[in-house]
Amino acid sequence: MADRSHIVKSYEQELGQLRSMMAQMGGIVENQVALALSAIADRNEEAADAAARQDPEVDQLEREVESLAIRLLALRSPMAGDLREIVAALKITGDLERIGDYASSIARRSLRIRMPENQISLSGLRSMGRLVQENLRRSIDAITQQDSNRAMEVWHSDRAVDEYYTALFRELVTYMMEDARNIRACTELLFIAKNLERIGDHATNIAERVFYAVTGDNLPSLRPRGAPASALTVAETMQEPDVR
């Protein structure tokens, strides 16, 4: 019997290890996105370097999570919720890795931008970044707490990110039409906005996978989209209520 309790404990330790690595990976990726945004908004070159430097660590963690998840599946035959959680972890780790890639791509691009004299306003990009960061934070909270409500919240607010992207697109195109000298910088900013939008999409993917892992149900494959103007829109996402 003593031996058996050891087996159970070790299984739980391994599951705990998996959760810990997911949280660690989430933390690094969140930090990368924050650094990348600071690289554009504050023209912080140091932050840009730091964001790109963390890429190998994220890749390494992805491989570790994968091999641990496969080991758990092969040796422990997990069932029900645990099985879903482990399979979801396998996929989520890929999403996180992509988010990290987009963040370091934003950071590298920020080093190349030469801002023209007549200031292009970055406030739109900054706010979009904030929204994406908030969604990312919530989706990683959803992973670590296995919280389907939080996942739903992220899922619903992806539309706001898409709308932001459309609005920024218009704004940047306007700058380009005003003055051809803006085209270089604006094209880079356009790619950055697109990358942010992709980060938002991956955060939503994560939310969908967490929702499945926790409830066993799938969210509708059609996400709420920005098209219907009459529909309710999240204007800004904010801090969560206190934990009690």
Add this chain to the structure above:
Amino acid sequence: MVLVCVALAGWVLAVWLLLRQPRVPTSPPDDYLKPVSPADLPVDPLPACAVVLDGLGAIVQVNEEAASQFGETVGAILRHPAARAALSAALRAPVPASPSGSSNRGDLPPVCSTTFTLDVPVPRTLHLMLRRLPGGKGQDRRVLVVLTDRSEAQAADRMRMDFVAHASHELRTPLASLSGFIDALQGAAGENPVMRHQFLDIMRQQSERLKRLIDRLLYLSRVQAHEHQRPRDVVDVADLMAVVLGEVAPRFEQEGRTLKLEIEDDLLVRADEDEMVQVLLNLIENALRYGAQEGDPLTITLSARRAASPDDRWPADGGVILGIEDNGCGMEAHHLPRLTERFYRVGAPTDGAGQGTGLGLSIVRHILDRHGGRLRIASAPGKGTTCLVWLPPAGATLAVSLVE
């Protein structure tokens, strides 16, 4: 024979149960932020924000102070790479000798500390101090973390920078127009009484606009200055509404304007009353200013209700929803996500919207950030605008704030 059969069946059942056991391990509870069992360390009485982590960085305990100060951002704080690095540094320290804590101070493991900044939900600078805890076998890989908010110094810096950026951007426009008209008045236009009168009128408008802008900017920086301190007062929504009504009643005496009220009884929220009044006033002001269409009657509905619990659009734990709804002209969807940006205005600055500072909703957002609330705006051209404000319930932390 029967006996043997029963024994055999029992044996098979026992083996089956034993085999099943390791396959269905018990998952840890979902709400891992809550448990404080008596066997745990007494972190609640600590006059600081304290969290206990296990060797893998999972949260074992969060004390009341930390939960009230940092809410659910605790997870995001503790998974930050800097916090993780400090955790592994703290765990590398030698295991403390006795489980009951060392009597000799020299035996205590060293404190590892780190400082870093988080961007969301509100920009915060945090200082973490970590120390490995003494404990018996299986309990010795626990680390006590003390969290301190060091945002204030940083916030002051950021506000100075923001102010400079805004001053150069927004304040210069009315100033440029003022100095232009002064030049004109000193020239030929000064001799002409009709033009002089006209110019002075415009100048008064511009200087009033300048004053409004500065007032608003100052208010905004005041709100930002204590953005990271959650409000502790408990406010009755009915009292809040009474104050708001007193303020806005004169604006509805005009022909064609109606204010409707739909307020449930006994709604309590944890809020700063003055700031929440400001939120409602700003939202009503927007409805009056941008919603009104020439000739059409404008109806504004002010509502307050409990959040229905199975509503996945709001956080799952109840709370109160305040609504400001108008039947005015509405706006295109692509404006919605940008409304709370500073100085963002719908429409050209020359029409009625030019009266606004572009700061009203930005102030609303910062106030709600501080309250841990949410803002949703729904609108469509010709269909009016609905603003919904969600506030967390007064809830369990109420007890703490009432005692103080």
